[in-house]
Amino acid sequence: xxxxxxxxxxxxxxxxxxxxxxxxxxxxxxxxxxxxxxxxxxxxxxxxxxxxxxxxxxxxxxxxxxxxxxxxxxxxxxxxxxxxxxxxxxxxxxxxxxxxxxxxxxxxxxxxxxxxxxxxxxxxxxxxxxxxxxxxxxxxxxxxxxxxxxxxxxxxxxxxxxxxxxxxxxxxxxxxxxxxxxxxxxxxxxxxxxxxxxxxxxxxxxxxxxxxxxxxxxxxxxxxxxxxxxxxxxxxxxxxxxxxxxxxxxxxxxxxxxxxxxxxxxxxxxxxxxxxxxxxxxxxxxxxxxxxxxxxxxxxxxxxxxxxxxxxxxxxxxxxxxxxxxxxxxxxxxxxxxxxxxxxxxxxxxxxxxxxxxxxxxxxxxxxxxxxxxxxxxxxxxxxxxxxxxxxxxxxxxxxxxxxxxxxxxxxxxxxxxxxxxxxxxxxxxxxxxxxxxxxxxxxxxxxxxxxxxx
RNA sequence: GGCGACGUAGCCAAGUGGUAAGGCAGGGCUCUGCAAAAGCCUUAUUCGUCGGUUCGAGUCCGACCGUCGCCUCCA
Numbered sequence: 001x002x003x004x005x006x007x008x009x010x011x012x013x014x015x016x017x018x019x020x021x022x023x024x025x026x027x028x029x030x031x032x033x034x035x036x037x038x039x040x041x042x043x044x045x046x047x048x049x050x051x052x053x054x055x056x057x058x059x060x061x062x063x064x065x066x067x068x069x070x071x072x073x074x075x076x077x078x079x080x081x082x083x084x085x086x087x088x089x090x091x092x093x094x095x096x097x098x099x100x101x102x103x104x105x106x107x108x109x110x111x112x113x114x115x116x117x118x119x120x121x122x123x124x125x126x127x128x129x130x131x132x133x134x135x136x137x138x139x140x141x142x143x144x145x146x147x148x149x150x151x152x153x154x155x156x157x158x159x160x161x162x163x164x165x166x167x168x169x170x171x172x173x174x175x176x177x178x179x180x181x182x183x184x185x186x187x188x189x190x191x192x193x194x195x196x197x198x199x200x201x202x203x204x205x206x207x208x209x210x211x212x213x214x215x216x217x218x219x220x221x222x223x224x225x226x227x228x229x230x231x232x233x234x235x236x237x238x239x240x241x242x243x244x245x246x247x248x249x250x251x252x253x254x255x256x257x258x259x260x261x262x263x264x265x266x267x268x269x270x271x272x273x274x275x276x277x278x279x280x281x282x283x284x285x286x287x288x289x290x291x292x293x294x295x296x297x298x299x300x301x302x303x304x305x306x307x308x309x310x311x312x313x314x315x316x317x318x319x320x321x322x323x324x325x326x327x328x329x330x331x332x333x334x335x336x337x338x339x340x341x342x343x344x345x346x347x348x349x350x351x352x353x354x355x356x357x358x359x360x361x362x363x364x365x366x367x368x369x370x371x372x373x374x375x376x377x378x379x380x381x382x383x384x385x386x387x388x389x390x391x392x393x394x395x396x397x398x399x400x401x402x403x404x405x406x407x408x409x410x411x412x413x414x415x416x417x418x419x420x421x422x423x424x425x426x427x428x429x430x431x432x433x434x435x436x437x438x439x440x441x442x443x444x445x446x447x448x449x450x451x452x453x454x455x
Numbered sequence: 456g457g458c459g460a461c462g463u464a465g466c467c468a469a470g471u472g473g474u475a476a477g478g479c480a481g482g483g484c485u486c487u488g489c490a491a492a493a494g495c496c497u498u499a500u501u502c503g504u505c506g507g508u509u510c511g512a513g514u515c516c517g518a519c520c521g522u523c524g525c526c527u528c529c530a
Contacts, residue, residue, distance in 0.1 A: 320465095331493090
């Protein structure tokens with residue numbers, strides 16, 4: 001069976017073949033750590049995680065690089081050199097370095113809570129200033145740059161197919177009302193290196209052949225991916241918003257320097273939406289994973305919710321939808337737990353699952369296979385073994401779930417209720433059941449006696 | 456202004472031109488002292504609207520309506 005993935009570059013579903021089997025180079029655009037990640041951001045990383053797990057399931061050895069943008073992410077091309085990090089630091093009265101560290105740690109903690117497998121390499125932009133300067137030099141030597149008052153820019157008009165990834169209509173952009181040219185020669189030109197503002201000491205700045213300053217936002221991904229994965233690697237992924245600008249610029253830089261289109265496959269995750277609009281910090285509608293946890297939700301319920309929609313379609317977030325995911329995941333976990341000791345993986349059922357994963361990571365369909373499996377004729381032991389294999393891709397920790405410990409006081413109430421029921425003292429039994437409920441537990445009567453469960 | 460996406464049951468959503476996956480919620484039944492939970496069954500003659508192509512369209516084409524995204528930082 002072959003994994004098929006939708007490649008944005010060619011706008012087609014392609015059979016995946018590693019460039020250098022069995023290794024797969026995977027690069028994921030990570031966060032700009034000037035604020036907490038919201039659950040919309042996290043959807044993209046859950047997608048990348050499923051992709052990585054699917055590749056691993058196919059026996060590939062995945063080398064996964066994720067960047068941490070801790071410098072250079074400009075507010076806009078028209079500003080005077082303040083980037084997002086410095087701005088946030090100023091507003092919070094904290095150093096840009098401390099701020100970056102704090103949000104980086106918070107981000108990593110979020111990923112762990114979502115059971116996202118850690119990248120092979122975490123690449124901080126500020127740890128790779130040399131590599132970025134070298135790459136800008138390379139691009140300069142090839143004649144793709146020009147200098148303005150505030151920085152070194154990439155001349156996108158020197159590439160024949162600039163913007164191919166996003167199928168950009170350059171003439172249309174020129175005519176567009178929203179593009180400000182400033183000192184740039186072309187609307188799509190972008191900074192490779194920005195100078196520190198005149199007479200101003202930035203918290204984050206470095207010397208370079210062109211003057212003191214800091215790298216542009218796009219160069220880090222080209223430089224760091226080349227360092228760890230080479231100038232042409234297997235898969236580059238990120239959010240859909242990166243198609244037109246960030247990834248187009250990454251490709252331009254790498255093309256200029258190395259003559260490759262950076263990655264063989266370009267995969268893009270679509271946005272999480274709220275009330276049919278995007279979740280965004282500027283919109284003021286963003287929800288952090290911590291808020292879900294504070295409300296009592298298991299982060300993996302959010303992961304389940306994400307698995308219920310295809311990564312190339314917008315997912316509408318709602319608390320009702322999350323509640324549904326909670327119920328579904330809980331039922332699945334309890335069911336899997338109830339299957340006991342794993343037996344043998346069933347090949348046919350396993351293949352059905354993989355077939356959906358291979359179809360451009362159709363996880364909604366894959367989940368449907370899971371539910372079908374629960375109702376199948378397979379033995380419980382074999383169901384368990386099979387679903388645990390599924391979970392290597394799903395990442396829902398289905399095999400780790402255990403019923404919560406029940407406190408002795410509650411167990412005592414249950415015992416007393418059992419006695420009351422045996423004596424057919426229904427009123428007293430119901431009273432005790434109410435007490436058990438108040439303690440946060442529910443009791444259900446099975447043929448084998450009463451079973452208690454935390455609510 | 457340019458480019459693009461989407462509109463499927465109460466909700467979240469799959470869907471390769473061949474007769475609407477799955478989950479949640481709802482309804483019924485079984486079980487139960489009553490419940491709860493669970494299990495089983497059930498829930499869209501229909502896929503924004505109107506045309507067209509076709510033996511056949513949610514799927515292709517066109518128009519229209521609606522929603523959204525990117526083009527300025529954003530996963």
